[in-house]
Amino acid sequence: MSLLRLVTLTVLLCSLPNADGGKVLVFPVDGSHWVNMKVLIEELHSRGHDITVIRPKTSWYIKAESHHYQSITLNIAAGFEENDFNPFATTVLQLRREFHTSGLAYIKVGEEFVTKMHQLHKAVVEKMEDIFEDAKLMQSFQEAKYDVVLTDPCFGGGVLLAHRLGLPLVFNVRWAILEEGHYTVAPSPLSYVPVPGSELTDKMTFMQRVKNVFFCLMVHNNKAILAAPHYTPFVHRYFGPDVHYLELFQAADIWLMRSDFTFEFPRPTMPNIVYMGGFQCKPSKPLPQDLKDFVQSSGEHGVIIMTLGTMVGNLPEDIAEDIAAAFAKLPQKVIWRHTGKRPSTLGNNTLLLDWLPQNDLLGHPKTRVFVAHGGTNGLQEAIYHGVPIVGLPLMFDQDDNLFRMKARGVAKVLDIGTVNRDNFLEAVKAVLYEPSYRENMQMLSRLHRDQPMKPLDRAMFWIEFVMRHKGAAHLRTDSYRMSWIQYHSIDVVAFLLAFVMLVSLIF
Structure with a gap:
């Protein structure tokens, strides 16, 4: 042949x-x-x-x-x-x-x-x-x-x-x-x-x-x-x-x-x-050239990523103005997924996008902080890449998800109802400059990655x-077929109590 x-x-x-x-x-x-x-x-x-x-x-x-x-x-x-x-x-x-x-x-x-x-x-x-x-x-x-x-x-x-x-x-x-x-x-x-x-x-x-x-x-x-x-x-x-x-x-x-x-x-x-x-997490891929140039221009200060998921592309204008003003006071570059009106307080360090490659940005070595709404997918990617979080929960399970991150010392969580430029800036600075947030998140990342089998391969198996x-x-288990009384052995406890009482009465 x-x-x-x-x-x-x-x-x-x-x-x-x-x-x-x-x-x-x-x-x-x-x-x-x-x-x-x-x-x-x-x-x-x-x-x-x-x-x-x-x-x-x-x-x-x-x-x-x-x-x-x-x-x-x-x-x-x-x-x-x-x-x-x-x-x-x-x-x-x-x-x-x-x-x-x-x-x-x-x-x-x-x-x-x-x-x-x-x-x-x-x-x-x-x-x-x-x-x-x-x-x-x-x-x-x-x-x-x-x-x-x-x-x-x-x-x-x-x-x-x-x-x-x-x-x-x-x-x-x-x-x-x-x-x-x-x-x-x-x-x-x-x-x-x-x-x-x-x-x-x-x-x-x-x-x-x-x-x-x-x-x-x-x-x-x-x-x-x-x-x-x-x-x-x-x-x-x-x-x-x-x-x-x-x-x-x-x-x-x-x-x-x-x-x-x-x-x-x-x-x-x-x-x-x-x-x-x-x-769903995976190693980051190279960024598009325009994003790569923007990220590299951040120098030693690094980059902040902000996205609030697909259901909330744009915040109320006053909150967006406050967040933009807070970002403008930072030396870091910011990449923000925002589809609403361009804030008048937006600084030269902030890039607005309709969509961003979240996983690839989180995996970039210059990424310092992830500002997120607390969806499970985004938090898992942040853990995988070891990026600490500033949380702005909006609905459903997001408050609980971010609370878990806060309890592990890897996130600052803000109330969307009271957020303003001052407390937002304070939270971002805390996560940026207090080493414990990044150290704790990197520890979680190491624990998550230290497995005998990749999670996706385990799911496929x-x-x-x-x-x-x-x-x-x-x-x-077939325990779901049992009644509440059987499941908690209440009938057994009642029988034993009745037996003890009967024996006591006899004696």
Whole structure:
């Protein structure tokens, strides 16, 4: 065989898809949740798996066309559109600014959250009813012979579909129906496991434990008000009157948790919980030439990066003016993702961009501080690259995420309602010039990176494990089938007390 033919044959063989590749049905959550789900999809595709993504016609982030997956576009609305979320984010931001002047603002923010979550869960259940009643669509799912369903259980659509199709189920998870995922599947003693939102650590005084119990009751109340009225009748209709909707979540084979113990406080876990915190993080790539020149021009002072995520591209004008004025007083160069009106106080050291390569900038050796809103993706990248944080939380889990960073001594956190040029400048200077912030963050970075296996590779192993073995039932406890009385052995305690009392009476 000639050398040319040999090379050609080798190239053809290398280009063939993996014969062991499986078929993965992905039911994602839109918005920022799609950003990390896409990482898993691209890696699965690179390993030869066939990926199908379910998306609504009104999808915000999820594109119909991709080299990494084929899509099934449903002719239904998702209830999760950019036009809905941007006004919601703006309203919450304005109300947060009123916290320090009006107690009613707290109530209004709560009302906004309740209304939005009610709408989203209602939309999910209505969407699933349309899917379940579409006989042709359901038949196509069955005929496709998927090996596994990969979904984000923040909302229940993928969970319901997987059980309806009788397929193994893997979660890409941080939140599961209005609570942090651990609380759905793992023992969570309230004496030392803080409820997200309580802003408590694993070391609590008596009154802090009282507060923790109160927050736990609030979470259960939210589930009862916002989720149960939608999921309960649906599950009773399609899965039987004796099935609780949370049982379907707890029956998942593998929980790929988007965190690890550089972020979480120590707590009990389960055999089918796999930690992949920072799986989306990667070494930085070279910057575009214009950004490279700007960063290099900072000299020994370095660069500050600021971005508040995709839902809040621009701050209220007065806050933007104060932040710009504070940045102008610093010797560092600043790269700020800001899509609103250009602040009049903007200094020559600040570059405004509609978009910035966040990971590549965080990984640049001249980056000194990351000003962030506290989204999980951004914080994990900051940990990976060892960049300390100035936090401006806006909504959802961002306050709790940044509190965890503050508790580890790697972040200064400001209240968006009271931020001004003076306290913002003070916070940035503290993180810049107090060595403990950078030293603590670099220690977290070393701990995070010191693993026997990369988080993304670990996630791939367990997804493929479920595909190979048609599930992972041996790792899953059936405790969720027990009643509350059985789970806490209250019936056993009552029996033993009754026995002791009977023996005492006899004697």
